[in-house]
Amino acid sequence: MRRSFPIIVCFAFGIVMLAQFFIPSGFSSNVRSEITDWAQIIYASALIVGIVGLMKYHAIRISRRSDGWFYNLITILSLVFMAFIGFAFGRMDGSPFMWLFNYMMAPMQASVFSLLAFFVASAAYRGFQARNAEAVLLLASTVFIMFGIASVGNSIRPFSDIAVWILNNPSMAARRGIFIGVGLGTIAVSLRVILGVERTYLGKE
Amino acid sequence: MNRLLSAILFLLVLFGRSYSFDLHLADFPNDDGTRIVIKWDSLPPLELANINPETYNHERAVDSPDQFVPVSLVYRSDTTLSAVDERLERGRVYYYRLSYEDSATVWHSNIAGPFSPRENWYNINRTNVLIGILITGIMVGFFILWGKKGKSFYLRPIAGLVALDEAIGRATEMGKPILYSSGRGNMQRPASIASMNIFGSVAEKVASYGTPLIFPNNDPVVTAVAQEVAREGYTKAGHPVQFNPDNIYFVTDSQFGYAAAVDGIMLRERPATNLFFGTFEAESLILAETGNSIGAIQIAGTDSSIQMAFFIVACDYVLIGEELFAASGYLSGDPQVVGTLKGSDYLKIIIIALLVIGAALALFNLTWFVNLFVTG
Amino acid sequence: MDFWDKIRHLDRRVIFILMVLGVGIPLVTRIGLPIRITPDVRRVYDFIEGLNPGEIILVSYDHDTGTLPEMIPMSDAILRHAFSKDLKIVGMALRAEGSGIGRQNIRRIAGEFGKEEGIDFVFLGYRPELTATILGLGSSIGRVFPKDDRGFLIEKLPLMQKVLNYGDIDLVISISDDDTPVYWINYANARFQAKIVPAVTAVMATTFFPFLNSHQAIGMVAGLKGAAEYEKLIGISGSAGRGMDAQSIAHLVVIGFIAVGNLAYFLGRKK
Numbered sequence: 001m002r003r004s005f006p007i008i009v010c011f012a013f014g015i016v017m018l019a020q021f022f023i024p025s026g027f028s029s030n031v032r033s034e035i036t037d038w039a040q041i042i043y044a045s046a047l048i049v050g051i052v053g054l055m056k057y058h059a060i061r062i063s064r065r066s067d068g069w070f071y072n073l074i075t076i077l078s079l080v081f082m083a084f085i086g087f088a089f090g091r092m093d094g095s096p097f098m099w100l101f102n103y104m105m106a107p108m109q110a111s112v113f114s115l116l117a118f119f120v121a122s123a124a125y126r127g128f129q130a131r132n133a134e135a136v137l138l139l140a141s142t143v144f145i146m147f148g149i150a151s152v153g154n155s156i157r158p159f160s161d162i163a164v165w166i167l168n169n170p171s172m173a174a175r176r177g178i179f180i181g182v183g184l185g186t187i188a189v190s191l192r193v194i195l196g197v198e199r200t201y202l203g204k205e
Numbered sequence: 206m207n208r209l210l211s212a213i214l215f216l217l218v219l220f221g222r223s224y225s226f227d228l229h230l231a232d233f234p235n236d237d238g239t240r241i242v243i244k245w246d247s248l249p250p251l252e253l254a255n256i257n258p259e260t261y262n263h264e265r266a267v268d269s270p271d272q273f274v275p276v277s278l279v280y281r282s283d284t285t286l287s288a289v290d291e292r293l294e295r296g297r298v299y300y301y302r303l304s305y306e307d308s309a310t311v312w313h314s315n316i317a318g319p320f321s322p323r324e325n326w327y328n329i330n331r332t333n334v335l336i337g338i339l340i341t342g343i344m345v346g347f348f349i350l351w352g353k354k355g356k357s358f359y360l361r362p363i364a365g366l367v368a369l370d371e372a373i374g375r376a377t378e379m380g381k382p383i384l385y386s387s388g389r390g391n392m393q394r395p396a397s398i399a400s401m402n403i404f405g406s407v408a409e410k411v412a413s414y415g416t417p418l419i420f421p422n423n424d425p426v427v428t429a430v431a432q433e434v435a436r437e438g439y440t441k442a443g444h445p446v447q448f449n450p451d452n453i454y455f456v457t458d459s460q461f462g463y464a465a466a467v468d469g470i471m472l473r474e475r476p477a478t479n480l481f482f483g484t485f486e487a488e489s490l491i492l493a494e495t496g497n498s499i500g501a502i503q504i505a506g507t508d509s510s511i512q513m514a515f516f517i518v519a520c521d522y523v524l525i526g527e528e529l530f531a532a533s534g535y536l537s538g539d540p541q542v543v544g545t546l547k548g549s550d551y552l553k554i555i556i557i558a559l560l561v562i563g564a565a566l567a568l569f570n571l572t573w574f575v576n577l578f579v580t581g
Numbered sequence: 582m583d584f585w586d587k588i589r590h591l592d593r594r595v596i597f598i599l600m601v602l603g604v605g606i607p608l609v610t611r612i613g614l615p616i617r618i619t620p621d622v623r624r625v626y627d628f629i630e631g632l633n634p635g636e637i638i639l640v641s642y643d644h645d646t647g648t649l650p651e652m653i654p655m656s657d658a659i660l661r662h663a664f665s666k667d668l669k670i671v672g673m674a675l676r677a678e679g680s681g682i683g684r685q686n687i688r689r690i691a692g693e694f695g696k697e698e699g700i701d702f703v704f705l706g707y708r709p710e711l712t713a714t715i716l717g718l719g720s721s722i723g724r725v726f727p728k729d730d731r732g733f734l735i736e737k738l739p740l741m742q743k744v745l746n747y748g749d750i751d752l753v754i755s756i757s758d759d760d761t762p763v764y765w766i767n768y769a770n771a772r773f774q775a776k777i778v779p780a781v782t783a784v785m786a787t788t789f790f791p792f793l794n795s796h797q798a799i800g801m802v803a804g805l806k807g808a809a810e811y812e813k814l815i816g817i818s819g820s821a822g823r824g825m826d827a828q829s830i831a832h833l834v835v836i837g838f839i840a841v842g843n844l845a846y847f848l849g850r851k852k
Contacts (some may be wrong), residue, residue: 018338022331024293026237027326033720036713037834040725043391043710044647050425050455068473091729093685097302101681109678111462113647116487117604117831118597120496125596125838127518129846143839146832148804150783154614172790178526179791180509180556184549185530188506189395191345197541200434200533202403291748389759393712459678460758461647486759487648487784498593509760511784580771 007196054079069150141166216249229302229319238295238324243317244287245303248279252307252312257281261303263288267391270316272445293322331580340555345449345548352474352540358547365522365534366502369403372478373410379480381477383407386467386492388507389460390484392426395530397509399433400483400532401427403506407480408438412447420453420472423463427454464488468495481505481520482529507533518525585849588841591594603834606824608645614829616822621793622810624800625778626662627657628752634667637744639718641765642674642683643711643757648782649682654821655780655808656686656756660813665692669740671750672700673726677760678706683756684730691734698731706730711764719747719773729847747775752799760788766797776803 001017011204017035020028058072082100091097130136131193148163226246233240249257259281264273276290293299299320304310348556350360376383385407387400404420411418418435422428432453439448468491472481479496481489481503489505489512496503497519505516506524516523524532527549534542566574629638640660644652651852659767663670672687674680691702699705705726706716717725722744723735735741743749753775755762762779769775769850776799783804792798802811805828 004736022328022335024235024237024328025326026239029237029720031718033724034711036717037724039713040708040710040717043713046426047458049429049707050458053425053428053455054457057451060451091681093688098681098685101646101678102685105678106649106682109459109461109645109647110649112465112491113487113493114650117592118600119490121596121600121835121838122593123490123494123497123515123518124835125591125842128839130843131846139839139843140474143836144816146836150804150828150832152614152833154617154806157253160617164377167787167790168794171787172794175510175787176791178513182510182530182554184400184552184556186395187529188345188527188545188549189398189530191342192542192545193398196351197349197496197545198398198402198533200398200405200430202433292745460645487782509788512789 003199004203007199010192011196014190018194047075092104168180211538216291226314228314230299230301230320232320232323233289235325235328235330236322238322239291239293240508240539241290241293241299241301241320241322242287243290243301243361245314245435246408247286248281250312250314253310254308256305257309261305263290264302264304265290266318267301269417270318273300273302273304274315295322295324297321304350311553321363333578334580341548341552345545348445348544348551349541350544352483352544352547356540358540358543360521360531360535360546362525362541363531364527365506365528365533366532368502368504368522369407369480369536370410370481372504373407373414373416375502376477377416378413379477382419382474383478383480384467384471384476384496385420385480385503386472386483387420387422387427387431388485389423389463389488390427391424394484394508396482396484397424397427398535399506399530401430403482403536404431404482405434406536407441408435410517411443412439412444415447416443418452419470419474419476421456421463421467423456423458423460428453435497436526441498460486460488464491467492471495471499471501475499476501479503479520481507481516482524484508485516490515490519496520522563541566583849585688585845588845589843589849599834599838600831603831604827605678606752607830608823610729611823612642612826612830614826616806616809616813616825618814619807621803622807622814625659625802626800626811626814626835628778628799629659629662629666629668629777632666632668632751637669637671637740637749638663639671639673639750639753640683640687641753642672642686642760643676643755644677644682645760647754648748648758649673650820650824651782651805651808652756653686654683654717654805654824655802655811656683657690657819658779658808658811658815658817658821659754659802660687660690661693661817662811663733664691664696664701665815666700671722671740671744672702672704675711676709677709679756680730687760699729699733699800700740703735703738703740704730705735711761712768713766715764719769719775721746742829747773748773750766752776752778754778754780757785758782762789762798763792766792770797780807789810839844 013035016031020032028145058076060070061072082097085100086097089095089097128139128142130139144159145163145166146161153159153163189198228243228245231242231244234241241574243263248261249263261279262275263277263279265276266273277288278289279576290301298319298321300316302316303314332556373383385404387404390397392398407420420431422431435443435453436448439445440544456463472495479501481492484505486509489507493503493505503520504522505520506529507513507516508529513523514526534546563574603830660670670687672683674683687702687704688698693820696702705731710723714725722741726735729735729738747769751799753765753769755765755777757779758781762777762781765777770777777797778799778801780802781789783806784801786801789798789801802808805821805824811823812821
């Protein structure tokens with residue numbers, strides 16, 4: 001029952017939402033609205049599961065004085081502090097919560113994202129070597145696109161035209177092929193989930 | 206005689222035109238019964254031929270044609286000769302007319318109605334999608350049943366999955382942990398489900414070798430599922446006691462917070478093998494490059510074609526496109542799962558055939574074939 | 582190890598330092614490189630330009646704070662264009678962080694034009710589960726967002742009294758750093774015929790070319806370059822234009838790395 005009930009629920013709701021796509025009636029729209037409301041509620045509840053799991057993980061590491069336990073303590077204190085600040089003083093513009101959001105969280109996240117520039121340069125230096133014919137093609141298209149789209153070459157006709165041609169033709173063709181493949185893979189997995197063939201998400205046997 | 210003919214002609218034009226303007230109603234197709242289509246003949250009507258107004262009022266009355274209220278403006282230049290009235294109530298009766306009023310003239314068209322909008326129970330415009338789903342379902346179902354009957358399907362070797370054993374063995378020999386990441390997707394995503402399938406196989410292998418496994422997560426639900434999947438893997442391998450749920454944990458749902466955390470784990474724990482399977486975004490190259498810098502063997506698979514390119518540059522093996530989704534069938538050998546793969550392979554053949562036909566017809570400017578695939 | 586081998590195995594830190602210089606110097610010196618308008622951005626501009634005063638744009642902030650430097654310039658440029666044409670803005674977020682970003686951004690730009698919240702613009706806030714949210718907006722926005730971000734009932738807001746669902750919205754712009762606009766296209770456009778514009782990071786741009794080609798998206802604003810093009814179209818000099826100098830030079834630096842790397846590879850192999 002523990003495994004069969006979720007499979008039955010998954011099948012029933014999968015078929016209902018599939019059927020709903022073809023039925024334009026008011027009843028069908030109401031069913032869709034009701035199910036999407038519940039999906040949002042369940043998703044929000046999952047966040048609570050995550051927070052509890054996070055607290056538990058870090059609390060265990062603190063209690064055991066594991067390596068770097070001080071950082072686990074900082075994590076828990078930061079989480080509790082931000083939540084407290086948000087509930088106590090609100091999160092509207094000018095609040096302490098938004099100050100922390102604008103002047104600590106945003107710059108920290110942006111800094112980590114900006115590391116990507118360095119990693120791209122390092123990967124390009126190492127990875128774009130003309131070892132064979134395919135690598136030469138990759139290299140040439142990379143140079144044309146980088147120069148012709150995002151750099152000074154954008155204003156120089158031959159480069160920008162070649163770059164746009166590469167993006168709109170071979171690149172788009174390859175991307176469409178991958179889209180179709182991924183789409184079919186998605187359909188296959190989704191069908192398996194709805195039909196109960198795929199049960200990984202249920203976890204333990 | 207000429208005068209008689211002219212008079213007859215004038216009368217024909219006069220009465221012919223005055224009866225040619227007609228407002229009529231139709232049910233809006235494929236809707237939920239809250240819309241009516243109002244259609245009319247060309248404007249202006251004969252009575253307003255000399256004024257030829259720029260705009261008319263489109264008016265509606267409910268249940269009885271006594272009190273009309275304006276709904277919208279109808280423009281003379283509107284060549285569709287129709288309007289759609291929306292947000293009506295099912296079961297009520299509606300009347301419509303066009304009207305025009307200025308300081309000298311008041312004109313109303315005929316009253317169209319009574320008319321009740323009808324809700325439809327099938328959207329005809331989506332029949333092509335239904336046919337596609339039926340074909341897909343039949344093909345996949347056929348191969349699943351065939352697989353259940355014991356038919357063995359051939360799957361070509363996928364380099365990344367073949368290398369999985371080698372990668373796990375390498376970590377075991379070096380006495381270092383294996384790092385697994387399922388990226389940013391939530392459990393709804395097919396890529397996350399595929400990742401959990403792969404993780405199940407990895408957990409089983411890792412359990413039999415006794416290799417430490419670290420799995421930091423970006424989504425709390427995926428964390429919970431991963432813990433259950435790993436527990437099952439360890440149990441199947443006969444080492445349930447070895448399973449440590451603390452090694453599979455939720456880090457943060459923030460993208461770069463997660464990337465920073467995983468990078469930190471890589472630099473501290475120095476895993477010998479990094480496995481990236483799932484939905485990745487901009488953090489993919491950050492993770493892969495850091496893994497590369499510590500000398501780990503890296504195998505990746507994602508549904509994002511963009512991030513795939515970054516993984517190809519920085520990882521040793523990459524599952525391209527739907528190879529990620531094929532992995533569960535490949536690793537488990539489950540005939541039902543492999544059956545769905547074969548079904549989707551044959552669907553690809555059908556899609557390719559349709560693409561070739563569509564492209565050939567498009568060369569001759571015959572677009573009716575493409576329009577068969579448009580949905581409403 | 583000879584010279585070319587050393588070049589081939591150049592320390593990452595040297596590469597990083599050269600990148601810092603390549604990005605930092607143009608930011609300080611301001612070169613002012615020319616920017617060419619691309620058709621995708623032009624189509625977005627033309628569509629918004631063709632809207633009448635009072636028509637409504639839904640702007641969804643579907644990104645995190647990490648990509649702020651790339652997303653804010655395009656958001657600013659689009660909002661300035663919209664407010665200058667007296668269009669109404671309904672803001673929302675499908676990411677928790679996007680809620681804080683969007684609210685502040687819309688209010689800041691609205692303040693420049695003297696627009697009033699509740700009448701000229703509304704920020705609805707964040708909702709989890711993006712599929713359910715996008716589908717839900719097709720039936721009733723009020724059902725998905727009964728209150729705005731400030732806590733006021735949306736049925737009491739003058740702007741929202743005119744907006745029931747996608748049928749009342751003239752354009753949806755998804756400002757995103759991932760593939761969320763694909764969901765907007767798959768659900769809002771395919772099922773409800775909403776008009777969609779993805780405003781995405783440059784790295785995500787190629788994902789949406791097939792949708793542009795098939796007219797499922799009207800146009801696209803991609804990355805800092807897209808934002809710079811939009812700023813040029815609306816005639817302002819903003820942060821995107823300044824950032825493009827650095828981005829152009831950084832690209833040249835990476836091209837230089839690729840060239841040096843290949844030179845080292847071939848010359849090292851010859852020996």
